[in-house]
Amino acid sequence: MIFYIPQDTTALALGSEAVASALQTAGIEPIRNGSRGLFWLEPLLEVETDQGRIAFGPVSAKDIPSIIAALDVDPASHALYQGAVAEIPYLKSQQRLTYARAGLGDPVCLENYQALNGFQGLKKALEMTGQQIVDEVKDSGLRGRGGAAFPAGIKWQTVHDAGASTGADKEPCQKYIVCNADEGDSGTFADRLVMEADPYQLIEGMIIAGLAVGATQGYIYLRSEYPVAHRLLNTAIERATQANFLGDNIQDSGKQFHLEVRLGAGAYICGEETSLLESLEGKRGMVRAKPPLPAIEGLFGKPTVVNNVLTLVAVSSILEQGAATYQNFGMGRSRGTLAIQLAGNIKRGGLIELAFGVTLREIVEDYGQGTYSGRPLRAIQVGGPLGAFLPESQWDTPMDYEAFAAIKAMIGHGGIVVFDDGADMAAQARFAMEFCVVESCGKCTPCRIGSVRGVEVIDRIVANENRDNNLILLHELCDTMEFGSLCAMGGMTPYPVRSALSHFPEDFLIQDATGAGQDAALASSQNVTGSLSGDAAGAAQGEN
Amino acid sequence: MGISQIEQQSISDLVGQYKPLSGGLLPLLHAIQGDLGYVPDAAVPIIAKGLNLSRAEVHGVISFYHDFKTSPVGRHTVQICRAEACQSMGSRELEAHAKQTLGLDYGETTADGAITLEPVYCLGNCACSPSVRIDNDIFARVNGDRFDDLMDGLLNEHASAERSAK
Ligand SMILES: Cc1cc2nc3c(=O)[nH]c(=O)nc-3n(C[C@H](O)[C@H](O)[C@H](O)COP(=O)(O)O)c2cc1C
Ligand code: SF4
Ligand code: FES
Numbered sequence: 191m192i193f194y195i196p197q198d199t200t201a202l203a204l205g206s207e208a209v210a211s212a213l214q215t216a217g218i219e220p221i222r223n224g225s226r227g228l229f230w231l232e233p234l235l236e237v238e239t240d241q242g243r244i245a246f247g248p249v250s251a252k253d254i255p256s257i258i259a260a261l262d263v264d265p266a267s268h269a270l271y272q273g274a275v276a277e278i279p280y281l282k283s284q285q286r287l288t289y290a291r292a293g294l295g296d297p298v299c300l301e302n303y304q305a306l307n308g309f310q311g312l313k314k315a316l317e318m319t320g321q322q323i324v325d326e327v328k329d330s331g332l333r334g335r336g337g338a339a340f341p342a343g344i345k346w347q348t349v350h351d352a353g354a355s356t357g358a359d360k361e362p363c364q365k366y367i368v369c370n371a372d373e374g375d376s377g378t379f380a381d382r383l384v385m386e387a388d389p390y391q392l393i394e395g396m397i398i399a400g401l402a403v404g405a406t407q408g409y410i411y412l413r414s415e416y417p418v419a420h421r422l423l424n425t426a427i428e429r430a431t432q433a434n435f436l437g438d439n440i441q442d443s444g445k446q447f448h449l450e451v452r453l454g455a456g457a458y459i460c461g462e463e464t465s466l467l468e469s470l471e472g473k474r475g476m477v478r479a480k481p482p483l484p485a486i487e488g489l490f491g492k493p494t495v496v497n498n499v500l501t502l503v504a505v506s507s508i509l510e511q512g513a514a515t516y517q518n519f520g521m522g523r524s525r526g527t528l529a530i531q532l533a534g535n536i537k538r539g540g541l542i543e544l545a546f547g548v549t550l551r552e553i554v555e556d557y558g559q560g561t562y563s564g565r566p567l568r569a570i571q572v573g574g575p576l577g578a579f580l581p582e583s584q585w586d587t588p589m590d591y592e593a594f595a596a597i598k599a600m601i602g603h604g605g606i607v608v609f610d611d612g613a614d615m616a617a618q619a620r621f622a623m624e625f626c627v628v629e630s631c632g633k634c635t636p637c638r639i640g641s642v643r644g645v646e647v648i649d650r651i652v653a654n655e656n657r658d659n660n661l662i663l664l665h666e667l668c669d670t671m672e673f674g675s676l677c678a679m680g681g682m683t684p685y686p687v688r689s690a691l692s693h694f695p696e697d698f699l700i701q702d703a704t705g706a707g708q709d710a711a712l713a714s715s716q717n718v719t720g721s722l723s724g725d726a727a728g729a730a731q732g733e734n
Numbered sequence: 735m736g737i738s739q740i741e742q743q744s745i746s747d748l749v750g751q752y753k754p755l756s757g758g759l760l761p762l763l764h765a766i767q768g769d770l771g772y773v774p775d776a777a778v779p780i781i782a783k784g785l786n787l788s789r790a791e792v793h794g795v796i797s798f799y800h801d802f803k804t805s806p807v808g809r810h811t812v813q814i815c816r817a818e819a820c821q822s823m824g825s826r827e828l829e830a831h832a833k834q835t836l837g838l839d840y841g842e843t844t845a846d847g848a849i850t851l852e853p854v855y856c857l858g859n860c861a862c863s864p865s866v867r868i869d870n871d872i873f874a875r876v877n878g879d880r881f882d883d884l885m886d887g888l889l890n891e892h893a894s895a896e897r898s899a900k
Contacts, residue, residue: 200859203874229861374856376817382858414764414801415857417870452757453764455799458855472759473791474798490756532861534822539861562823571818607860609822621821625855 191261192238193218196293198225198386199418200379205250206233212251216258224387226293227541228280236275236293237261245272280557285519286543287507287527288500292387298425300433303390309435311509315398316443323402324350327505329513331525335380336370336461336498337573337602337678339524339591342505345495348485349403352493365405366494367396368470368484369502371412371419372454372461375574377605380529381499383541385412385419388503389426393449395502397440398509399495400447408449409489411466414456423451458575458629462677463496465631476631477677498603500529521547524590534571534607535561544589551585554608565610569618569694573602575625576682578689579615598685615694620648622686630679637680640671644687651698661698664691737776744769745777749784759785759795763802772803808843808850810888812836813867816853819860824877828864829853831878836885848889 195201195210213220228234231247235257246257249270260268272278286292295302303309315323328343353363369392373381385392396408412420427449430436438446452470454460460469464478467489488494504526508516516526524546530553532539537559550570554560561567569579578599580587587593594601609618623644630637647664651657668684675681691698737745745766752762762781766773773796782789796802814829833839838851859865862874866881873884 199857199872200862200874203859203865203872204862232862373858376856377819377860378856379858379860415854415867418872452761455760455764455801456854457799469760470757472757472785472795474794534819534860534863536861575818605819605860607819607822613822617826618818618821621818625817629855 193220194223194236194238194293194295195220195233196225197222197297197418197422198232199382199416200229201225201232201234202418204232204248208251209233209235209249209254212254216254218258221296223295224293224297225383226275226281227289227383227387228278228538229540230538231272231278234272237265239265241274243275245275245278246270247272280538280540280542284543285527285545287511287516287519288384288391288503288529289387289541289543290507291391292383292541297387297389298422298429300390300429303388307510308390309394311506312394312397312435313441314509315401316441316445318401320350320402320404323398323509326513327402327508330504330508330516331513331520331523332501332504332508332516333524333591334498335500335504335529335603336463337600339601342497342501345485345497346399346402348483349405349493349495352486362404364407364490364492365403366489366492367399367403367405367408367502368463368467368489368494368496369396369408369410370461370463370466370496370498371410371416372458372466373413373416373499373603374458374461375603375605377533377571377607378531378574378603379533380531380541380604382416382419384499384503384529385416386422389419389423390430391503391506392423392499393426393430393436395505396449397435397447398505399497399502401445403493403495405493405495406446406448408447409470410449410451411454411460411470412451413454413461420451420453427451458625459631459677459679462679465677466496467494474631476633477679479676500603519545521545521588521590522592524592528589528601529604530589531603531605532558532608533605535563535610536608537562546590547588549586549588550580550606553589553606554585558608561608561610563610563612565612567608568611568613569609569615569690571607571609571618571686572605573600574605575622576600576678576685577602577605578685579609579618579693580689581693598689600682600685615690615697616648616652617697619687619690619698620645620652622683622690623648626679626683634674634676634680636671636674637676637683640667640674640680641683643667644671644683648687661691737770737774741770741774742776742780745774745780746784749781753784759787759792760799763796763799767802771807772805775804806843808847810848810869811850811852811867812885812888813852813854813857815855815857815859815863815865815867817856817860819856820863820865823863823875825864828866828876828878828881832881835882849885 195206233249234247235249236245291306324346332342333339436449457475459465460475465475469475484494484496519526527543528546530542571577571579623641626641632638647660650660671680672684748765752758778789778792782792840853843850857865857872859874864876866873866876
């Protein structure tokens with residue numbers, strides 16, 4: 191029997207290390223696999239038996255003796271028995287491409303990766319021209335997974351073509367592949383999970399990107415809040431280099447690619463691509479005005495692909511399985527699968543990879559099984575701190591970039607944060623402004639100062655100070671931030687604020703004793719809804 | 735605050751080591767902080783000279799990022815996640831509890847130098863909130879009681895270390 195117990199951040203945070211020790215005490219050396227992303231079952235102990243691979247969860251160290259005893263007799267008799275891992279409905283019903291390997295084995299074991307079709311995409315890419323690789327990515331319909339959903343193939347084409355006119359006699363133009371692993375949105379952990387459970391897939395995707403556009407140096411800009419991913423990525427890079435998948439002569443192809451992890455330093459704005467590039471250059475993470483696009487003048491002024499972890503990872507499977515396979519998943523212009531991250535006050539939180547098109551309600555009710563607290567669901571925030579709060583009337587929206595844009599919401603990086611009926615939406619609106627105060631890069635006034643004013647105005651509204659005028663003021667402030675900010679930090683902070691105001695106006699009335707302000711506040715909030723203008727979500731995020 | 739000769743030397747060594755790295759200022763600052771626990775003011779001129787930057791530029795970078803500390807911190811850094819998913823699971827209460835029981839506001843260190851309390855915005859553990867990070871370990875589903883246990887662990891570890899030193 192082979193035992194597996196994950197070394198993923200969430201599994202560790204729930205005590206998987208103690209479970210591993212308990213197994214060792216019992217004379218068993220477990221394989222430290224990645225997580226399947228079924229976080230509600232972590233620590234999930236898996237055992238390879240004669241009857242296949244079965245699971246127990248959530249286990250703690252004290253359960254180990256009884257599990258070992260049950261394995262000798264009848265595993266199913268144990269209270270924590272979950273049956274065959276692959277048959278757990280939460281997992282079985284998913285469409286896993288990116289996370290197909292997650293949890294199967296030791297994430298940094300190179301032999302394991304190769305045994306599970308790893309580096310097959312790279313093998314094909316090494317026999318293709320850069321243009322052929324770019325075309326394959328274009329055909330797949332892959333759109334960037336970092337939030338803005340810009341077509342990856344088109345970005346790659348720009349970098350591929352950049353610097354080509356310098357003439358055949360000149361040195362090839364230095365270009366870079368930068369992986370955006372800043373994953374700052376609350377409610378997101380898809381990048382983390384894939385980096386911790388299947389890091390070679392990211393390395394493979396980045397090498398393929400390098401071959402496609404002619405870049406020989408890659409950087410993974412990783413947030414410092416991810417110490418486990420940092421350790422695993424460094425180990426994986428070291429081993430991939432030893433095995434000649436990275437370096438001066440990849441698999442004796444004559445092609446080269448070098449890769450390095452660089453740590454962020456606790457700044458949300460450094461997830462914005464130009465701020466990230468400044469940070470990688472060793473500067474303050476101040477957002478750059480665009481143009482020039484990073485694809486033309488990026489890192490150190492050179493043509494640079496900046497892609498999210500999941501975008502680059504998807505390229506590995508696109509090259510391996512073909513563009514058509516990938517493109518077959520999804521709906522409308524949202525092709526492939528989406529890594530949905532179910533988080534917050536939810537019974538069964540975790541990673542759910544599905545084709546685009548599933549509704550929010552299916553995710554939260556069928557997969558999530560309602561709130562963790564057992565209380566009624568109230569609001570759902572999708573797409574991180576700049577995403578709108580959605581009331582129940584909007585939960586039937588399919589997960590599709592365009593469908594979300596149509597209701598002034600965004601899928602962003604795919605994070606879903608669930609709140610129960612104890613949530614105070616005025617406090618959430620205030621937090622959105624406060625977060626902008628803390629994380630603004632400071633370049634533009636509407637964002638830097640507007641957010642400070644926003645906190646104050648919301649405080650006055652809740653304290654019932656000159657409420658009607660302050661509601662109008664808040665509304666105007668939101669307009670100023672939305673239209674006067676250089677990037678989506680200031681430009682979209684109004685989204686959670688306005689959605690809280692328009693869908694949960696009663697929360698802004700809590701301290702109103704007279705009841706007189708109520709109608710005015712409701713009327714005013716309807717104005718706010720009515721004036722939510724156009725597709726600013728698209729405008730603010732349309733940054734590529 | 736002044737720093738010792740040894741500390742000055744170790745900063746100079748690190749500057750020399752990171753100088754060849756393109757865009758190496760952040761890695762250098764992380765390394766200095768990893769060594770000393772913070773980036774002392776006295777490091778700024780050494781870094782500026784070594785990397786051919788102005789002091790203002792170096793200072794500007796240090797102050798931009800939440801991670802970099804300019805004064806000594808406790809032996810353990812305790813970060814409480816303040817972001818939305820953790821809020822939905824009661825991190826506001828946890829935050830209040832932590833501040834009250836430790837007698838600290840964010841950025842402060844206990845008198846015995848054991849614990850510095852910090853805010854953090856998401857640790858990627860949002861399916862099992864509220865989350866707390868202690869040094870390089872992350873903890874899930876931390877309520878008030880669990881927090882107290884974790885803090886007791888840190889304080890006891892210190893007490894027993896002192897005992898064995900005697
Ligand atoms: C405030 C802000 C924060 C962002 N944070 C991230 C992030 O953490 N990770 C990410 O991949 N993209 C983030 N983005 C989007 C990036 O700017 C950029 O669009 C993305 O890295 C491009 O990669 P993709 O095309 O593969 O999505 C952020 C954008 C803004 C405006
Ligand atoms: S909107 Fe805010 S974060 Fe974005 S550039 Fe302006 S000040 Fe910086
Ligand atoms: S919001 Fe707290 S861990 Fe993500």
